[in-house]
Amino acid sequence: MVQRGRKRIGFIGEYMHCRSFFERYMGYRNAMYLCGLPCPEEMCVTGNQEGVQRPAAEEYRAYLKASFRKMAELPEVFVCANDYVAFDAMRVLKGLGVAVPQDVWLIGFDDTVEAKVSTPSLTTACIHGHAMGDSAVYLLASRIKEPSLDCRAMHVQTSLIYRESTSD
Secondary structure: OOOOOOOOEEEEOOOOOOHHHHHHHHHHHHHHHHOOOOOOHHHOEOOOOOOOOOOOHHHHHHHHHHHHHHOOOOOOEEEEOOHHHHHHHHHHHHHOOOOOOOOOEEEEEOOOHHHHHOOOOOEEEEEOHHHHHHHHHHHHHHHHHOOOOOOOOOOOOEEEEOOHHHOO
């Protein structure tokens, strides 16, 4: 998005929800740093309603609505922890009179089936399931062969799929 002229980029997603959300949030922060851009907390929605551990959809949307209203200015782009967070954000922004992609661009993560058919269709990071499966089989086989091996983490490359939510 930076290569496409966007500089005010925020993040949406409860980063302590799970490891993948945390890693995606840290990836966002690292990318902002490497691009020489600020990573303003006021443009990020990374929590949840006070005292709510697992919010229902309506509770989370109410939290997003309140968070967006507190922002002095919305970012040009929101990177979301996954596609479903992006769909919630899209719905709330629409209710506030903010148009995607005309006013704000949205990017999801996971390339769910819904990303292709939403209106507007969602730009998203595609996780290559076959590569993840191959890696999992490799790790499992190596662990069976040598049970004393240290724990390992593997990373699989993603691909950005441009769609209408970023004017594509």
